[in-house]
Amino acid sequence: MNLCAILLLLAVTTPSWGKDIEVFPDLNLSNPNELKEATRVLEEELKLAARPQTYLLIDLGGSTIHIKSRGIGLHQIPITAWSTGSRENLKGIHRLVARPSVVRRKIEPGASVEQEPISLADMPADYVLSFSHSLSVTVVPSVASDSLIQSAVLLGKVGWRNVKDWTSRFLTDRSSEPTSYLRLTLSVDHAQSLAWSLVDDMAVVIRRPTDK
């Protein structure tokens, strides 16, 4: 076997996994704070990727929610805007403990009329997700409607949610148990897409932005 044949064989048979991947393409490798945060997130993600499950990586630095499994990005959801209180409490792995219920249609046995299947449009766009370690994630839809009245209604809803959240945080901060919150503004479609993709006990890890 000549050298070319050996090289060709090696190229075909060498495992392609294990090569470097860009987990956070926006990462500034010369910024120690960014590196520390990325390293922390990777350490958490490695624990999740070692098991057969889907999980969320909320990348606030990259303004993207990643639905992942085994380190593979299955789907990405862009974040329009976000806000939070204490970033310190966003560390660690959190597990989904409560999410909005979805109204499901029921089959009547023997009925001739078929029930309409569930679809993305049935998913909520304005909801609260409760995670372990007292993390609350509020998802609100961004206002991108071309109807003035719809925009006003949506603004009203979001405004009311803001008032409720602020009141809740104001009261909670005075209690003994620390509660962390994260508010994500997504487009309506993306908020519904996220609601669709959630499963009970789903894990989330959050990459916090560092000051540039």
Add this chain to the structure above:
Amino acid sequence: MGRLLLATSAVVLFLLLVVSAMTTSRVAPEDSQTVHQPAAQDKAGLRTLQARYKALSKQLSQLMPNQPYILVDTARNRLYVKHQEQVVLDAIASTGSGIILDKPGEGHSQWIFDTPRGEFLVKSKLTNPTWIKPDWAFVEEGLAVPQNVADRAEQGVLGEYALGFGKGYFIHGTLYTRLLGKNVTHGCIRLNDSDLKGVYKLARVGTPIMIF
């Protein structure tokens, strides 16, 4: 009427501005991590961080499948066969309808026709599969559930191939190709004949299936 709408919108906007201002002011004190530009003495520390980040990235990439895997997007009813980042096959599928059906004589127990989410493996590969109709197929039609297994067998409805991924769920063919792209199944994943053949050829027992 116009003035009332204008006044309401103004109040809502005012509330939003007030609450947003409060939120922002709560964020600021937490953002006080100082970015240290790497001084001479920090260079070694930076290199250590960079090395750690690269090592963790490599560890994560090693958890990714070293073979083609199947990716199913249940919201958009698409099935992909991917090898690393490359899409090898892209198919329109049908996945679970999300509809519920009461189990007769079992109180509040129900069947929920969702495609399961998470990571699975191809557990079996069948040619010319026979559908052994489960209880729900009879209950749904208002028929009595047969005791004899032979009365449950139905030929030719699953297509030429089926790939089982556990708990009675399969990727299989369909007679109802006009419904591809919709959430209409009882949890299985349907494909047209040519895509099914392609998936059957590319997958083997042990191929990962990521469903979200």
